[in-house]
Amino acid sequence: MTILQFSDSPDAKHQVQVRAQAVFVDGVCVEVRKHAQAGFICTQNGRTERLLAVSHGDTIYVQLRGRSVRLQRVDPTRAARAGTSAGGGGGGASLAPMPGVVVALLVAAGQQVKKGDALLVIESMKMQMTISSELDGSVKELPLAVGQTFQRSDILALVITNGDAL
Amino acid sequence: MKKTIKKLFIANRAEIALRILRTARRLGITTVVPMHAQDQNGPALSQADEIVEVFGTPAVAAWLNIEAMVAAAVKTGCDAVHPGYGFLSENAAFAKAVEEAGLIFVGPSAKVIELMGDKISARHFAVTQGVPVTPSADEADNPATFEKRALETGFPLLIKGAAGGGGKGMQIARNEQELSQAIQVARAESLRYFGDGRLFAERFVVQPRHIEVQVFGDSNGKVIHLGERECSIQRRFQKLIEESPAPKLPGDLRERICAAAVKLASAAKYENAGTVEFIVSPEGEFFFLEMNTRLQVEHPVTEMVTGLDLVELQITIAEGKDLPLEQHQVQFSGHSIECRILAEDADAGFVPDTGKVLLLSEPSGPGVRFDCGVTQGSPISADFDSLLAKLVVHGADRAVAISRMRSALAQTTMLGVTINNDFLSRVLHHTAFASGDTDTGFLERYKADLTPEALTLVEQQMVLAAAASAAPDISMTLIPEPYASMGAWRN
Numbered sequence: 001m002t003i004l005q006f007s008d009s010p011d012a013k014h015q016v017q018v019r020a021q022a023v024f025v026d027g028v029c030v031e032v033r034k035h036a037q038a039g040f041i042c043t044q045n046g047r048t049e050r051l052l053a054v055s056h057g058d059t060i061y062v063q064l065r066g067r068s069v070r071l072q073r074v075d076p077t078r079a080a081r082a083g084t085s086a087g088g089g090g091g092g093a094s095l096a097p098m099p100g101v102v103v104a105l106l107v108a109a110g111q112q113v114k115k116g117d118a119l120l121v122i123e124s125m126k127m128q129m130t131i132s133s134e135l136d137g138s139v140k141e142l143p144l145a146v147g148q149t150f151q152r153s154d155i156l157a158l159v160i161t162n163g164d165a166l
Numbered sequence: 167m168k169k170t171i172k173k174l175f176i177a178n179r180a181e182i183a184l185r186i187l188r189t190a191r192r193l194g195i196t197t198v199v200p201m202h203a204q205d206q207n208g209p210a211l212s213q214a215d216e217i218v219e220v221f222g223t224p225a226v227a228a229w230l231n232i233e234a235m236v237a238a239a240v241k242t243g244c245d246a247v248h249p250g251y252g253f254l255s256e257n258a259a260f261a262k263a264v265e266e267a268g269l270i271f272v273g274p275s276a277k278v279i280e281l282m283g284d285k286i287s288a289r290h291f292a293v294t295q296g297v298p299v300t301p302s303a304d305e306a307d308n309p310a311t312f313e314k315r316a317l318e319t320g321f322p323l324l325i326k327g328a329a330g331g332g333g334k335g336m337q338i339a340r341n342e343q344e345l346s347q348a349i350q351v352a353r354a355e356s357l358r359y360f361g362d363g364r365l366f367a368e369r370f371v372v373q374p375r376h377i378e379v380q381v382f383g384d385s386n387g388k389v390i391h392l393g394e395r396e397c398s399i400q401r402r403f404q405k406l407i408e409e410s411p412a413p414k415l416p417g418d419l420r421e422r423i424c425a426a427a428v429k430l431a432s433a434a435k436y437e438n439a440g441t442v443e444f445i446v447s448p449e450g451e452f453f454f455l456e457m458n459t460r461l462q463v464e465h466p467v468t469e470m471v472t473g474l475d476l477v478e479l480q481i482t483i484a485e486g487k488d489l490p491l492e493q494h495q496v497q498f499s500g501h502s503i504e505c506r507i508l509a510e511d512a513d514a515g516f517v518p519d520t521g522k523v524l525l526l527s528e529p530s531g532p533g534v535r536f537d538c539g540v541t542q543g544s545p546i547s548a549d550f551d552s553l554l555a556k557l558v559v560h561g562a563d564r565a566v567a568i569s570r571m572r573s574a575l576a577q578t579t580m581l582g583v584t585i586n587n588d589f590l591s592r593v594l595h596h597t598a599f600a601s602g603d604t605d606t607g608f609l610e611r612y613k614a615d616l617t618p619e620a621l622t623l624v625e626q627q628m629v630l631a632a633a634a635s636a637a638p639d640i641s642m643t644l645i646p647e648p649y650a651s652m653g654a655w656r657n
Contacts, residue, residue, distance in 0.1 A: 016634035023631035030631035038525050040635050042628040053636030054524040054581045060633040066576035067588045071633045098517045099548050125518040125552040
């Protein structure tokens with residue numbers, strides 16, 4: 001059994017089980033036949049479509065009728081950990097929306113910031129983006145220095161509400 | 167002075183390197199293309215007569231290194247350099263270095279790049295030629311009063327780098343509160359991209375159309391235009407969809423805009439290919455925006471409607487020959503549209519994506535041209551621009567071009583990195599686009615309409631089933647328990 005999630009809705013986890021000529025998706029049987037390179041003919045509920053799908057690491061790219069969808073394979077142990085560590089991370093963590101490099105740090109650790117204040121500037125593919133604070137509080141962490149690279153979803157800054165335990 | 171180009175160094179990469187290579191090869195010119203350890207999968211590399219390795223960290227630095235680029239051209243015995251677009255294409259020092267090395271620069275002279283490539287001097291020049299410009303404030307006039315003068319110009323204001331281009335280093339300020347931060351960000355970006363932090367503020371015309379004119383000049387002072395392109399479908403001031411002719415542009419206004427472009431280029435004694443950009447207000451006023459002293463990304467739409475090869479014209483002029491045709495010989499036929507296929511997640515705010523092209527399927531059919539800069543297996547890293555390919559169509563009229571583009575977009579598959587073809591397809595299906603009601607606010611205005619519909623439950627189940635089948639580690643049903651239940655994490 002494997003757990004998959006759509007990249008645009010990571011909260012919903014789906015259980016899939018691959019069998020000969022079929023895949024069980026959250027307990028529902030979808031008929032699947034391999035068709036040419038990366039092609040899969042799926043039949044479900046009377047409807048048949050040809051989909052294209054390829055995987056790269058834990059990311060899977062699927063195309064249905066010209067529309068592309070990205071999915072992630074979820075490590076079940078990590079999924080379980082995430083479920084039990086409620087309150088960790090939290091609303092003050094600014095995650096990288098894309099892989100890239102830090103161009104400028106606009107605040108220092110310990111500094112007081114307001115929601116919407118610019119914290120740092122990142123760059124990817126020649127595009128710069130300003131990362132702003134999600135809340136009023138103080139800057140707890142700026143884990144990266146100028147020039148350091150990061151991957152998508154890495155923590156770029158952590159701001160905590162004043163009064164929260166450091 | 168006439169000289170024949172025999173061997174051409176293409177100081178670029180990806181789709182435009184291949185585009186230039188194709189014309190050079192057709193003309194019997196030997197081609198040399200640079201290769202970097204981080205960029206070895208470009209399609210031009212497998213077709214070039216020679217490859218020369220270039221170095222730099224990050225990789226993009228190699229293409230921005232004037233000395234190294236000229237040295238590579240000299241070392242390989244080239245007699246000319248084509249800069250393509252981006253990188254050093256509008257760098258006067260590069261044009262000068264190429265000339266000083268005794269090579270031909272396929273583009274205007276360093277002097278003309280200095281005059282017209284700099285937004286501020288180009289604008290001053292336009293004013294002296296009677297070409298209209300928008301109200302503005304130039305920091306160089308007096309840095310101490312820049313913010314005050316910018317304020318007086320009126321909001322909304324566009325703050326941009328004096329040396330900039332391609333939408334880099336541009337900020338918009340809607341009111342006094344936003345002004346100082348916009349100045350700060352624009353200056354930082356401008357310094358970083360162009361090594362020049364000088365700024366320029368100008369009134370932002372509301373709901374403008376972006377219309378540009380392709381011009382060509384030769385050494386005899388003859389300048390012609392190859393018509394206009396409309397490039398109003400933009401996000402973050404960067405073009406996404408371009409077309410020619412501009413929809414709903416009255417004939418007399420088109421003539422006046424093209425005439426202004428020719429007048430400006432003639433006065434500048436412009437040689438080779440150039441583009442004069444204008445913004446056109448809903449009332450039909452037009453203002454000079456800037457001049458791009460190089461071949462544009464979107465030049466194929468002009469090629470489609472004129473039947474001319476713009477790179478061939480560039481080479482002819484660079485060889486010191488005359489323009490082979492007169493203005494009245496330029497014939498316009500049908501309608502052409504270009505879509506930029508980018509590595510980005512358009513539905514998540516146009517953020518760039520990285521990955522690897524694992525599956526590539528190119529569109530084809532009557533009137534379809536696909537200028538592609540990647541091959542199956544190409545890694546897509548954050549090192550380079552997100553432009554992966556250009557999809558260009560031509561049809562007898564705009565409606566035919568739109569239908570061809572819709573179908574070609576649906577045929578385009580690039581899996582392994584998120585691309586924007588679904589988003590482009592939604593724009594092409596929008597009724598306002600179909601009726602030609604395009605201005606630079608289009609994508610923002612119709613944001614809700616352009617948001618994809620959620621997948622139905624059945625579609626989700628099919629996608630999950632295909633995904634599970636495609637991920638090799640998890641489809642190994644023959645692995646005995648307990649290993650099978652550990653899935654991909656079994657090591």
